[in-house]
Amino acid sequence: AKLLAEVSERLRMPGIVGGLLAGILLGPSVLNWIAYNDLLHALAELGVMFLLFQVGLEVKASELLNVGKTALIVAIVGVVLPFLFGWVILVAARHGQLEAIFMGAAMVATSVGITAQVLSAKGLLSHHTAKIILAAAVIDDVLGLLVLAVVSSMGEGRGIDFLGILTTALVSIGFVMAVVRYGTKTVNIVLPKILTQFKVQEAEFAVAVSFLFVMALLASYSGVAAIVGAFLAGMALAESASPRLHTLVHGSGELMIPFFLASIGLQMDLGVFRSGHTLALGIAVLIAAILSKGVGCGLGAWNLGFKDAARIGLGMVPRGEVGMVIAQVGLSKGSISQDAYAIAVFMSVATTILAPPLLNLAYRDLSPVPADD
Secondary structure, rough: HHEEEEEEOOOOOOOHHHHHHHHHHOOOOOOOOOOOHHHHHHHHHHHHHHHHHHHHHHHHHHHHHHHHHHHHHHHHHHHHHHHHEEEEEEEOOOOHHHHHHHHHOOOOOOOOHHHHHHHHHHOOOOHHHEEEEEEEEOOOOOOOHHHHHHHHHOOOOOOOOOHHHHHHHHHHHHHHHHHHHHHHHHEEEEHHHHEEEEEOOOHHHHHHHHHHHHHHHOOOOOOOHHHHHHHHHHHHHHHOOOOOHHHHHHHHHHHHHHHHHOOOOHHOOHHHHHHHHHHHHHHHHHHHHHHHHHHHHHHHHHHHHHHHHHHHHOOOOOOHHHHHHHHHHHHHHHOOOOHHHHHHHHHHHHHHHHHHHHHHHHOOOOOOOOOOO
C-alpha cells in the first residue's frame, strides 16, 4: 500500500489511491494472494478509527456548529436522492422491490474517511467546505442508520418498529449533540487533572487513545458508527491537544490507515461482471451513485456558489465501508441476490477510488488553509 502510494504521489495523485489499488492488486480481482478475513477487518477498523480521530483533532466543535444548517440540508438531500436513484434503477432492471430498496439504502450513507484523508493531505481541513462535509457526513451516519433499521425490518418480514426507530434516533442524535456541545469544555477541565496524576511516558497519548476507544464504544451503544465516536473524541481534544500528541497520532495513523485503504480494494471481485447484464447494471448504479451525491449534496449547498457546492457534492461521493455493511445485511437476510450484493460492493469501492482524483480536481486552485488559533 505504501509502495503504490509513493507511485501515486509521483503521478500527482493522492497517495490513498495507491492504498486502494494495492487491495485490488492483492485481492481476488487480480493476484488473489490475500483473502479478506476477520483479522484484516479488525486492522481496517482500527485504521479508519485512527484516521477519523486524527481528522477530529484538526476540527473544533464550534466550527461544526456554525455550519450546522447548511450541513443538515446537504445531508438530507444527500440521503433522499441516492435512495430514490438506487430504487428506481433496480426496479427498472426488473429486480424485486425489497432488493431495490436495499440497493437504495446502500447508496445513502457517506464514508467520510477518504474525503477527510484527501483534504488533510492538502491542508484544507480548515476550509469551510471541509467543515460542512464533515458535519453532513456525521448527520448522514445517523440518517443512514435509520434507513438501515427500516430495511432490516422489511428484510426480516416483520412490520416496521416505529418506536424502536424513534428511540434509536433520539439516543444517537442526543449522543452526538451532547459531545459536540459539551465535549470540549469537559475535556479542557478534566484532562489536565488526569495528566497530573500520571508518571508514565507519553501519558497524554495513552489517555487520548483510551478516550478514543471509549468514545467509539459509546457511539456503538448509542446506535451510530464507532468511527463517528472516534471523530468526536478527536474533536473534543482539538483545543487542548499538544503538538506532541498530534505527532504521535499521525505516526499511529501512518501505520494503521493503509490497512483500511487496502481492505476496501480487497473486497472487490471484478469476476462477477463477466455477465453483460450485471456489468451494465453495475455501471448504471455507479453513475447514479456519483451523480445523486454530487448533484444532490451540491444543490444543498448551492447558496455558497457553484465551486464550493461542487466541492461539497464531490466530497460526499465515497460510500466506502458503509455501503458494504448495508449490502452484507441484505445478503445475510436473503433479501438481495449475490449479483446485487456484488454491484453494491463495486459501487462502494469504485466511488471510494474515484473520489480522490475528483477532489484533487475540485480543490486544485486552493492553497492550504491554516487552522484557527
